[in-house]
Amino acid sequence: MGPFGMETTPGFPDTFAGFKSASVDENLGHSMEDKMSDMKHFLMDPHHDNTAVDSFLGLGMENMGLTSKMEEFSHGFDVSFLPDYGGVNTYSTQDVEAGLKFEILDGILDGVDEVEDIYASHELSSIVNHFPPETEVKKNELEGDPYGLMNFSSESYSPGISGSIGLAEWSKETVPYAESQIVSSEKVKDSWDTNESEDDKKPLSTFIGSWIKRKNRKQKLLNTACSRLDSSRERKSCESYDFRPRKGPMKKYIHTSMEKTFSDDQLTLSESEDDISVTKTSRTKSDRRKNQRIWTLDEVMNLVDGISHFGVGKWTDIKNHFFHYAAHRKPVDIRDKWRNLLKASYNEKHNDGQAEEKRKSVARSIPKDILHRVRELASLHPYPFSKSPCIVHDSSRSRSTSKNKKKKSG
DNA sequence: CTTAGGG
DNA sequence: CCCTAAG
Secondary structure, eight states, X not given: OOTTSSOOOTTSOHHHHXXXXXXXXXXXXXXXXXXXXXXXXXXXXXXXXXXXXXXXXHHHHHHTTOTTOHHHHHHHTOOTTSOOOOSSOOOOHHHHHHHHHHHHHHHHHHHHHOHHHHHHTOSHHHHHTTSTTTSOOOHHHHHHOSSOTTHHHHTSSSTTTXXXXXXXXXXXXXXXXXXXXOTTHHHHHHHHHTOOOGGGGOOHHHHXXXXXXXXXXXXXXXXXXXXXXXXXXXXTOGGGGOOOOOSSSOSTTSOHHHHHHHTTTGGGSSSOSSOOOSOOOOSSSGGGTTTOOOOXXXXXXXXXXXXXXXXXXXXXXXXXXXXXXXXSOOHHXXXXXXXXXXXXXXXXXXXXXXXXXXXHHHSOSOOHHHHHHXXXXXXXXXXXXXXXXXXXXXXXSSOSSSGGGOSOOO
């Protein structure tokens, strides 16, 4: 039985199984949602002490079938492998680790608000893939990792990709998302089962207590950082299930669901709007880029698959058929990514062999396989962009229409 | 509304 | 990632 009283999927860590299970909807449904919502209200209230919290949690989680699974909970989402979020928060070094856990916990609880979103995070791969190649972890951190958690980001991740699976393997009309990516669940599970640690067994009250403090902090941030979200964006976006680590100061990490919960009068309860020392930052300039999520290798692969399916330019189709699970990634984004990939593939070809490391900063270690594929597709489908010198196998003709003429060519 | 192009 | 112009 998993943490939520549901069956545990055989190959997967219990903690994940609980969340990925599609039956969340049916088994727990409203009660879960309500409880979580209530709990959040409760936790937001600074007046309660830790004891109260404990008892509350005891009740709430019992009803949810979560009894005393909190420990497992935190273990499952042990975030010692996460990079620092940077900015925003300043905690003592010992608090950092715990703090990160809270972040994850936040993500989970908030995510529960939207069952569909949990649904969206269905596949384990979907979650696991959120970390890997783009997750910038220093090598020494990797080796120093006490739990061996990092393993799955360096080795276990996407078997075959790094080992050059051969394009045919995945590019061939593959399943749009996941399923092909049953990322060595063995290893992952193993890591998670063995990550027992002494200081992880802090009293729950301590844990939650600190969490509440953070909640209050977050509340401040809501007024500023989240202001953008509430404009034209769809409220119930899938933002919530996005546990991915971010490098910069968190932003979208303040989930929209929270905003929903406390939007009205609640938001004014504590010290919300007095002097927000959080640097007003009236999103005038630099945050253009802040909202972007890095593309996983997975997504890139889907993109390439999608293009080989529908061809270049059918961004909407590609979005619907290969990225329907991703709330973000609008057709335009996909196109942009393709644009970048072309650039990358071009660069890759240009300085073949040399400056391999320099490119790493530009093109995030995109496997040659993929770049190769990209180049193929690029030559297949004429895309106005790309100054790619076109591979032209034979073709003494049609060079005039080829894409190395760039856009205007005038 | 979907794409292309540019910031 | 965002915005705008054009079909």
